[in-house]
Structures are given as C-alpha cells and as structure tokens.
Amino acid sequence: MLTQTELKRNAAAAAIEFVLPQLTPSTVLGVGTGSTVDLFIDALAPHKHRFRGAVSSSERSSARMAALGIPVFDLNEIPSMPWYVDGADEVDHELNMIKGGGGALTREKIVASVAERFLCIVDESKLVRVLGKFPLPVEVIPMAREVVARRLAALGGKPALREGYVTDNGCQILDVSGLAIDAPARFEAELNNIPGVVCCGLFAIAGADVVLMSTQQGVRQLTKNPS
Numbered sequence: 211m212l213t214q215t216e217l218k219r220n221a222a223a224a225a226i227e228f229v230l231p232q233l234t235p236s237t238v239l240g241v242g243t244g245s246t247v248d249l250f251i252d253a254l255a256p257h258k259h260r261f262r263g264a265v266s267s268s269e270r271s272s273a274r275m276a277a278l279g280i281p282v283f284d285l286n287e288i289p290s291m292p293w294y295v296d297g298a299d300e301v302d303h304e305l306n307m308i309k310g311g312g313g314a315l316t317r318e319k320i321v322a323s324v325a326e327r328f329l330c331i332v333d334e335s336k337l338v339r340v341l342g343k344f345p346l347p348v349e350v351i352p353m354a355r356e357v358v359a360r361r362l363a364a365l366g367g368k369p370a371l372r373e374g375y376v377t378d379n380g381c382q383i384l385d386v387s388g389l390a391i392d393a394p395a396r397f398e399a400e401l402n403n404i405p406g407v408v409c410c411g412l413f414a415i416a417g418a419d420v421v422l423m424s425t426q427q428g429v430r431q432l433t434k435n436p437s
C-alpha cells in the first residue's frame with residue numbers, strides 16, 4: 211500500500227515524463243505551490259539544462275527552485291508559457307478544482323492564466339464528485355474581511371479566518387466550509403464579484419486541461435470532456 215507521499219511522488223514523476231518531451235531551451239514553465247509541487251520541483255531540477263526556467267506562484271516555490279539552480283523569472287518578463295503545473299485540494303470529473311490550501315491561490319490563478327494549459331498533479335484522495343468538502347479558500351483585503359464573511363455566509367457557507375496567516379500579497383484568507391458547489395463556474399463568478407475578494411480558490415472558469423492522478427494501481431490521466 212503506497213503512502214500519500216509516495217502517491218504524490220508518483221504524480222510528480224508522471225508530470226516530469228509528461229512535460230519533459232515538450233521542453234526546449236526557450237521554455238519557461240509555470241510552477242505552482244504545495245507538497246506535490248515540491249516533489250515535482252525536486253524531480254525537475256536534474257533537467258534544468260533542458261529549459262530556460264520557471265515562473266512561480268509563491269515565495270516558497272521560488273526559494274525551492276532557486277536553491278536547486280532552476281532560474282526563476284518575474285511574471286512581468288514572461289508573456290506566455292506552455293504549461294502551468296500545480297496540485298489541487300479537490301478535483302471533480304469536469305476538472306474543476308479547489309485550490310489554495312497552501313494559501314497561494316491568487317498567484318496560482320494569475321500564473322495559470324498566462325499558461326496555455328494547466329497540468330494538475332494529485333493523488334486519488336483529491337478526486338470528488340461535488341466540490342466543497344474541502345473548505346474553499348477566499349483571499350480577502352483585510353479591511354473587508356467581515357463584509358466578505360457576511361456575504362459568504364449569505365451564500366450558505368461558513369467562513370473561518372485562517373488565523374495568523376498572511377498571504378504573499380499581504381492579505382488574509384477565509385476558509386469557507388459547508389458548501390456543495392454544483393455549478394462551480396457560476397459560483398466562482400459570483401464570488402469574484404464580491405467587493406473585497408481578491409481571489410477565490412475555485413478554478414472552474416478556467417479549470418485544469420489535464421490531471422495526472424496517482425492511484426494505488428498507477429497514474430491515471432484525466433482530460434476534459436469536450437463540451
């Protein structure tokens with residue numbers, strides 16, 4: 211029986227096999243944040259001479275890549291990238307995701323928006339039928355925290371401040387439990403419209419393009435159903 215860390219390592223290894231043939235000396239990769247991505251970064255480092263470098267979604271991933279000799283670029287210098295590789299807290303069968311358990315949701319959404327495609331790497335515990343069991347992270351401007359919390363409660367959620375946590379952008383996070391998100395793109399748009407919300411951890415308006423999901427039987431590739 212593989213442990214969750216071993217499953218994450220297998221997903222990271224599968225992501226290396228997936229992106230490696232596509233790397234050229236001019237490729238800049240988008241790299242996300244989290245324990246699965248940490249394993250991806252470690253596996254990517256030995257191949258650093260095959261591509262130009264990376265744009266990262268967090269100070270944490272930037273520091274890890276820099277320590278391993280992977281050049282890290284400012285997003286302002288990079289107009290496009292072929293792939294953004296990141297983990298997720300939940301993924302549904304339509305490849306909508308909840309992200310932000312590690313607090314990097316805003317930069318993740320920004321970097322992902324610049325990439326042509328999103329490659330999501332998860333272990334099988336992250337696959338769900340309906341998103342929302344994992345509390346949805348919502349990054350808020352601190353002075354609007356209570357205003358936003360009331361709006362989230364009115365939408366049926368139970369927001370809880372992530373105590374003592376400040377994002378890389380100097381903001382706070384409300385983790386919203388009690389949601390069953392059956393129309394993820396519509397709900398994402400609704401949350402985006404609340405003044406004071408910087409970003410929500412729903413990735414549905416633009417979800418993943420490919421998911422590599424590590425299971426006890428091997429890594430499965432999920433792709434978006436053509437709509």
Ligand SMILES: O=C(CO)[C@H](O)[C@H](O)COP(=O)(O)O
Nearest residue numbers: 244245246297310311312314
């Ligand atoms: O969204 C994220 C960080 O903001 C991560 O991708 C998500 O929390 C999954 O993390 P892990 O790979 O550690 O399970």
